[in-house]
Amino acid sequence: MKNKQATIKDIAKAIGVSPSTVSRALNDHPAISKATKEKIKAKARELRYEPNIVALSLKNRSTKTIGVVIPELIHFFFSSVISGIEEVAYDNGYTVMVCQSNESYEKEVKDVMALLSHRVDGLLISQAKEILNNTHYKEIQDRGVPLVFFDRKPVDMIAPSIIIDDENAAYEATRHLIDQGRKSILHLGNNLNMPISINRVDGFKRALKDGGLVVDESMIIDCPSDQQGISYDKMLKLLEDGIKVDGLFASNDLLAIGAIKALKQFGLSIPEDVAVVGFSNWKFCDMVDPPLSSVDQPGRKMGRVAMERLLKMIVQDEEKQNDVTILDTKLMIRKSSS
Amino acid sequence: MKNKQATIKDIAKAIGVSPSTVSRALNDHPAISKATKEKIKAKARELRYEPNIVALSLKNRSTKTIGVVIPELIHFFFSSVISGIEEVAYDNGYTVMVCQSNESYEKEVKDVMALLSHRVDGLLISQAKEILNNTHYKEIQDRGVPLVFFDRKPVDMIAPSIIIDDENAAYEATRHLIDQGRKSILHLGNNLNMPISINRVDGFKRALKDGGLVVDESMIIDCPSDQQGISYDKMLKLLEDGIKVDGLFASNDLLAIGAIKALKQFGLSIPEDVAVVGFSNWKFCDMVDPPLSSVDQPGRKMGRVAMERLLKMIVQDEEKQNDVTILDTKLMIRKSSS
DNA sequence: TTGTATGCGTTATCAA
DNA sequence: TTGATAACGCATACAA
Numbered sequence: 087m088k089n090k091q092a093t094i095k096d097i098a099k100a101i102g103v104s105p106s107t108v109s110r111a112l113n114d115h116p117a118i119s120k121a122t123k124e125k126i127k128a129k130a131r132e133l134r135y136e137p138n139i140v141a142l143s144l145k146n147r148s149t150k151t152i153g154v155v156i157p158e159l160i161h162f163f164f165s166s167v168i169s170g171i172e173e174v175a176y177d178n179g180y181t182v183m184v185c186q187s188n189e190s191y192e193k194e195v196k197d198v199m200a201l202l203s204h205r206v207d208g209l210l211i212s213q214a215k216e217i218l219n220n221t222h223y224k225e226i227q228d229r230g231v232p233l234v235f236f237d238r239k240p241v242d243m244i245a246p247s248i249i250i251d252d253e254n255a256a257y258e259a260t261r262h263l264i265d266q267g268r269k270s271i272l273h274l275g276n277n278l279n280m281p282i283s284i285n286r287v288d289g290f291k292r293a294l295k296d297g298g299l300v301v302d303e304s305m306i307i308d309c310p311s312d313q314q315g316i317s318y319d320k321m322l323k324l325l326e327d328g329i330k331v332d333g334l335f336a337s338n339d340l341l342a343i344g345a346i347k348a349l350k351q352f353g354l355s356i357p358e359d360v361a362v363v364g365f366s367n368w369k370f371c372d373m374v375d376p377p378l379s380s381v382d383q384p385g386r387k388m389g390r391v392a393m394e395r396l397l398k399m400i401v402q403d404e405e406k407q408n409d410v411t412i413l414d415t416k417l418m419i420r421k422s423s424s
Numbered sequence: 425m426k427n428k429q430a431t432i433k434d435i436a437k438a439i440g441v442s443p444s445t446v447s448r449a450l451n452d453h454p455a456i457s458k459a460t461k462e463k464i465k466a467k468a469r470e471l472r473y474e475p476n477i478v479a480l481s482l483k484n485r486s487t488k489t490i491g492v493v494i495p496e497l498i499h500f501f502f503s504s505v506i507s508g509i510e511e512v513a514y515d516n517g518y519t520v521m522v523c524q525s526n527e528s529y530e531k532e533v534k535d536v537m538a539l540l541s542h543r544v545d546g547l548l549i550s551q552a553k554e555i556l557n558n559t560h561y562k563e564i565q566d567r568g569v570p571l572v573f574f575d576r577k578p579v580d581m582i583a584p585s586i587i588i589d590d591e592n593a594a595y596e597a598t599r600h601l602i603d604q605g606r607k608s609i610l611h612l613g614n615n616l617n618m619p620i621s622i623n624r625v626d627g628f629k630r631a632l633k634d635g636g637l638v639v640d641e642s643m644i645i646d647c648p649s650d651q652q653g654i655s656y657d658k659m660l661k662l663l664e665d666g667i668k669v670d671g672l673f674a675s676n677d678l679l680a681i682g683a684i685k686a687l688k689q690f691g692l693s694i695p696e697d698v699a700v701v702g703f704s705n706w707k708f709c710d711m712v713d714p715p716l717s718s719v720d721q722p723g724r725k726m727g728r729v730a731m732e733r734l735l736k737m738i739v740q741d742e743e744k745q746n747d748v749t750i751l752d753t754k755l756m757i758r759k760s761s762s
Numbered sequence: 763t764t765g766t767a768t769g770c771g772t773t774a775t776c777a778a
Numbered sequence: 779t780t781g782a783t784a785a786c787g788c789a790t791a792c793a794a
Contacts, residue, residue, distance in 0.1 A: 165498045181523070230428045373656070447771095
């Protein structure tokens with residue numbers, strides 16, 4: 087089972103013409119007689135010739151491939167982003183190499199170096215939770231490879247980024263709870279040392295202040311992972327400790343659902359006793375009981391916009407920019423909070 | 425912002441030595457003096473040299489890249505599979521190119537051709553729902569490129585495949601419902617013209633027969649898409665039409681959850697009035713209310729095994745095989761059915 | 763209108 | 779121990 091992919095030479099030999107003629111014919115070069123062009127194209131079809139992109143890449147110094155590094159693919163949000171990226175990439179003749187950092191700094195660095203070795207034409211990165219430094223990002227830029235961040239961006243890098251306004255999204259979600267008359271609002275955050283988490287906490291606090299409520303740090307809980315019902319456990323513990331709560335803003339939908347389970351188990355009803363808002367608007371939000379209010383995070387769009395921004399950098403060969411594109415979120419109000 | 429990636433020539437020039445010497449030094453060739461080797465390696469680090477995999481690929485006729493074609497990335501199951509693939513690929517020095525067919529035959533063909541052009545060392549494919557013919561698969565094999573199918577495999581192709589026993593999984597799920605005393609069991613299938621769906625229907629029917637129940641074709645409902653609460657609508661319609669049902673086996677978790685919503689809305693309780701089992705065991709299964717019984721489908725493992733099988737084909741350069749690896753599913757029994 | 767030579771970055775082969 | 783050369787597949791400047 088050896089590799090038998092036809093090359094331009096095979097066609098040339100088969101017809102008795104030079105490889106360059108074949109190349110020109112296949113690329114519809116004007117200075118080629120119709121007769122030979124036809125003959126060559128026919129033979130190409132016959133031999134099922136497909137251009138070798140590896141050779142083309144070497145010649146053109148462009149692989150028509152872009153590299154993506156994301157924390158974890160199995161998160162609905164990130165797989166939506168990838169879908170968006172792939173869509174735009176495909177429409178523009180690019181293919182996508184996906185790597186997962188698994189939230190590890192070390193893996194992220196290795197992924198970046200591997201993608202650079204593969205000579206991707208550009209990189210799209212969403213930073214891992216574990217952040218040590220930015221040297222690998224600088225490395226990308228030093229090599230003149232276009233780089234765009236999405237969703238999670240490092241604080242001190244000059245590079246375009248596509249994000250949502252986490253502070254504002256959290257503000258609106260919290261504000262909504264306050265508007266429902268809630269006064270003891272809990273926030274379940276996901277890894278509070280991440281910039282986006284910090285922004286969400288900030289928005290949460292600002293809403294409380296604007297609503298005339300006191301900020302109580304003990305009402306801000308860190309759920310470092312969103313696996314295995316951690317929010318369920320934490321919520322249950324809080325309830326057993328006698329916490330008073332009538333509103334809950336969770337940093338992602340899974341955390342919200344875990345907490346709701348604990349609340350119900352404790353005999354509380356949603357939304358009567360506790361109004362709940364999640365984050366990401368997974369598609370099961372309107373299928374759970376009660377349907378979960380959530381901040382819609384436009385994953386697919388983020389992917390599309392990020393890829394488009396990257397393409398612009400690739401074709402325009404522009405100088406380092408620091409523009410930030412902020413995508414709209416939308417609070418989807420469902421029964422869990424109204 | 426031009427591409428400034430150092431090459432072997434840059435190092436050679438900087439030190440005043442030939443490119444081949446640099447190549448040998450970097451590859452720890454024995455016949456190279458320690459002195460020059462050190463000098464070259466130092467300079468390589470200084471210039472942040474990274475081998476150009478494109479050039480290597482052309483030379484070695486191997487890209488160390490494998491192509492994956494899946495129906496849709498945003499499905500939890502498929503993103504799990506990709507994770508597994510990526511894991512094994514990474515451990516073996518491979519990178520992964522992911523394409524989505526979006527369940528379209530035409531797109532699948534284009535993806536395959538694009539990946540062949542990229543000269544991937546092998547392909548992992550899960551077939552789109554829309555199936556017209558197998559010529560593009562044959563094409564892959566004709567070119568001598570290793571090919572492995574996972575989850576969804578075409579019926580008449582000689583190629584290794586990694587699948588689950590859909591018939592048996594459905595049998596067990598249905599059998600479990602029967603064991604709970606259920607007698608009017610509904611099956612919500614997802615695209616009943618797909619081979620895996622047919623297998624699940626077969627398992628469903630076999631369980632009914634084994635349990636002494638009559639197979640009623642009107643109790644087998646096709647939900648061609650799992651988006652937008654289609655199962656909710658269909659279930660509601662059935663209930664309004666006065667269907668009698670005390671058990672439900674759904675072909676995926678989202679269908680199950682949509683149906684549960686309709687059942688509840690109709691005043692029925694789960695599992696008292698209707699016992700429900702889903703398929704895939706998404707991580708929110710034990711977070712919904714009531715926790716949803718489901719057939720656990722080992723996505724990550726499927727990805728790992730498929731990639732391992734493909735690697736074996738790549739390195740061993742073996743003849744066309746037709747082996748089938750069947751991964752174990754496990755019925756996760758939760759409150760929704762017991 | 764077509765052929766020849768060259769180079770993209772790397773390594774294997776042969777020569778020195 | 780090191781250097782020159784050729785080759786991987788393709789496109790293109792230059793020659794014919």
